[in-house]
Amino acid sequence: MWLPVLALILGFMVGQTFAFTLPAGFAIYLSVAILATLDSTLGGIKGVMENKYDGVILMSGFFINGAISAFLVFLGDWIGVDLYYVAIFVFGIRIFQNLAVIRREFVRKYVPPARKPDHTTTREV
């Protein structure tokens, strides 16, 4: 369970020790790519929680989503449509959805029910 967290910290450290800095103009593409990859990793956690995890889907989603989102923003810049906001909107929604699922699975697995279970199997918040 702690291995992904360690990997995150390790990746951050490696990035900090890199000698080169991306030009400031790349920040916008990088931010969208980060949203996409964050969505993919949260999806991965969700898969683990739901026992539906598939490594191939995570890896492909991670890299292809990241690349495509950055490319879409670049394309939007090129043709004058602000696809940047679209990407933020879509990935933002997906991140929150993933987080919600993770939270529910977490609660279902590790937090004992506060009251007696009734007949419904799902609990809405």
Place this chain on the structure above:
Amino acid sequence: MFRKKWQLTLSIAFACLGLLLSLQFRTHKAMIDDLNYQSNETLATIARNLQTQYYQLIQEVWDLRTQLKLLEQNADQNKTALEALTRERQKLNTAIGATPVEGPGLVITVPENEESYFGYQDVVDIVNELWNAGAEAVSVNGFRVTNNTSLLPNEDYSAMVLNGIQLSAPYVIKAIGEPAALEKGISIPSGIIDKLISLFKVPLEIQQVDKINLPAANVLDFNYAQTVTAPATK
């Protein structure tokens, strides 16, 4: 290590995410420093600050230039004053005989002779004539004649005593000045030299010399004579 199947790929994904995050972190930091990505308000503030600073610096440059000019003027004045003082000091030192001097002039030699008397009064007369003819420095037998030089006869009037030192023939009187003018000044008809030569038959030799070296004299310490400051005119 990877006991569960999902740990490897998820760790890779997380590592990549961390890498991207740190890159973005640094890029964002660079972007904050980059003027191209500042808001208009920030840019306006920066521009205003820079302009204020610019005018302040211009003001400072002018102030410093003025100061420099003042200091240069002061330095010039000081230099001029110093030069004037140095010249004055040299003049005074020459006048009281505090420094050795050299220059063209006249050498009057009175060789020893038995026939005619040559006394201290004659030397005083010659020196006076030399001063009168425009001599700037005079010495007798190698002793500089200054404002406090005394020249007296000895007890039996057979020799002369200069500042307490007895002189003996031949007497050599050296004077620095314009040689021709000095010679002309002292050899006027019925002057002292004329009298000495024609009346008293003293075998004087007068010689114009291009370069004479005169030594310095001992200068008094003025212990009692105090300078009187001239009182303000009423």
